[in-house]
Amino acid sequence: MKLGDGVEQAIHSVTMLSCLQPGSTLSAAALAEFHGVSTSYLLKHLQAMSGAGLLEAVSGPKGGYRLARAPEKITLLDIVLAVEGPEPAFRCNEIRLRGPNPYTCKPAAPCTINVAMLRAEQAYRAELRRVTVAGIIADLKTIDGDGAIAARTNGFLALHERKSGTAA
Amino acid sequence: MKLGDGVEQAIHSVTMLSCLQPGSTLSAAALAEFHGVSTSYLLKHLQAMSGAGLLEAVSGPKGGYRLARAPEKITLLDIVLAVEGPEPAFRCNEIRLRGPNPYTCKPAAPCTINVAMLRAEQAYRAELRRVTVAGIIADLKTIDGDGAIAARTNGFLALHERKSGTAA
Numbered sequence: 244m245k246l247g248d249g250v251e252q253a254i255h256s257v258t259m260l261s262c263l264q265p266g267s268t269l270s271a272a273a274l275a276e277f278h279g280v281s282t283s284y285l286l287k288h289l290q291a292m293s294g295a296g297l298l299e300a301v302s303g304p305k306g307g308y309r310l311a312r313a314p315e316k317i318t319l320l321d322i323v324l325a326v327e328g329p330e331p332a333f334r335c336n337e338i339r340l341r342g343p344n345p346y347t348c349k350p351a352a353p354c355t356i357n358v359a360m361l362r363a364e365q366a367y368r369a370e371l372r373r374v375t376v377a378g379i380i381a382d383l384k385t386i387d388g389d390g391a392i393a394a395r396t397n398g399f400l401a402l403h404e405r406k407s408g409t410a411a
Numbered sequence: 412m413k414l415g416d417g418v419e420q421a422i423h424s425v426t427m428l429s430c431l432q433p434g435s436t437l438s439a440a441a442l443a444e445f446h447g448v449s450t451s452y453l454l455k456h457l458q459a460m461s462g463a464g465l466l467e468a469v470s471g472p473k474g475g476y477r478l479a480r481a482p483e484k485i486t487l488l489d490i491v492l493a494v495e496g497p498e499p500a501f502r503c504n505e506i507r508l509r510g511p512n513p514y515t516c517k518p519a520a521p522c523t524i525n526v527a528m529l530r531a532e533q534a535y536r537a538e539l540r541r542v543t544v545a546g547i548i549a550d551l552k553t554i555d556g557d558g559a560i561a562a563r564t565n566g567f568l569a570l571h572e573r574k575s576g577t578a579a
């Protein structure tokens with residue numbers, strides 16, 4: 244089981260966008276540069292998050308991406324599902340119905356193995372749903388004793404933040 | 412995020428093996444036939460579970476697989492980790508350290524995003540650790556009102572169970 248590398252990039256990008264002034268945007272190229280990743284790959288995930296209503300794409304020379312809602316209203320689960328898709332990690336192929344002596348009629352109850360696997364997945368999702376982008380930023384502040392993390396972010400934003408974009 | 416199809420096959424196979432008489436085995440071919448899956452693909456997972464100490468491989472003409480410990484002592488987590496490997500689904504590439512203005516020294520605290528993602532994964536694993544193969548069988552009995560599931564398993568085992576194998 245492996246999440247795509249896009250998840251780390253997507254969460255970091257959303258976290259970065261949450262540091263923008265209201266109305267400002269950041270280009271996909273700037274987000275990719277800051278995180279040292281491929282712009283085209285990151286763009287795919289930014290578009291997925293726009294499609295899911297987490298980000299807003301602003302067009303034009305002053306355009307880029309910004310949050311579509313408050314950082315308190317964006318959870319890690321929102322981001323993971325936008326990037327990885329809504330399907331559960333465990334996908335039952337109903338192998339209990341295969342083989343040389345199939346049931347004459349399909350058992351009415353779902354397979355107990357499937358039920359147990361999906362219950363674990365619900366626990367995973369519940370945990371991701373409890374963490375918001377605002378919470379990530381708050382946690383970040385507690386580990387940023389000397390302010391080095393904030394200074395690095397703010398230095399980059401001072402160069403790349405695009406003010407007063409118009410919604411696409 | 413997707414678990415391989417081998418997980419479903421592996422859990423069903425272990426569940427089937429838990430229905431054998433003490434000392435008996437079932438061949439990989441029989442397990443594959445019962446579940447309507449490829450023997451060579453299933454074999455890979457049976458070998459992984461042997462390597463992890465969940466199954467015992469018995470050699471010789473009466474050989475096959477049997478549980479290496481009691482069904483109460485085998486959890487869904489044991490099986491998932493044996494088949495999928497021990498690595499977490501989220502793998503931090505430390506992208507916070509990349510980009511055009513890297514830190515002069517690496518922040519001592521782990522990235523808060525990584526911490527949150529791994530915490531969710533711990534919740535997932537804790538849930539899978541709570542479910543044993545014995546528990547799966549007990550749950551199965553509660554949904555097997557007319558005994559059709561047990562009858563199908565027992566009918567197949569009557570033909571394919573290999574008694575009195577010797578440990579490899």
Ligand code: FES
Pocket residue numbers: 335336337338339340354355356357419423
């Ligand atoms: S049939 Fe799919 S998990 Fe049992």
Ligand code: FES
Pocket residue numbers: 251255502503504505506507508522523524525
């Ligand atoms: S650097 Fe990997 S999750 Fe933040």
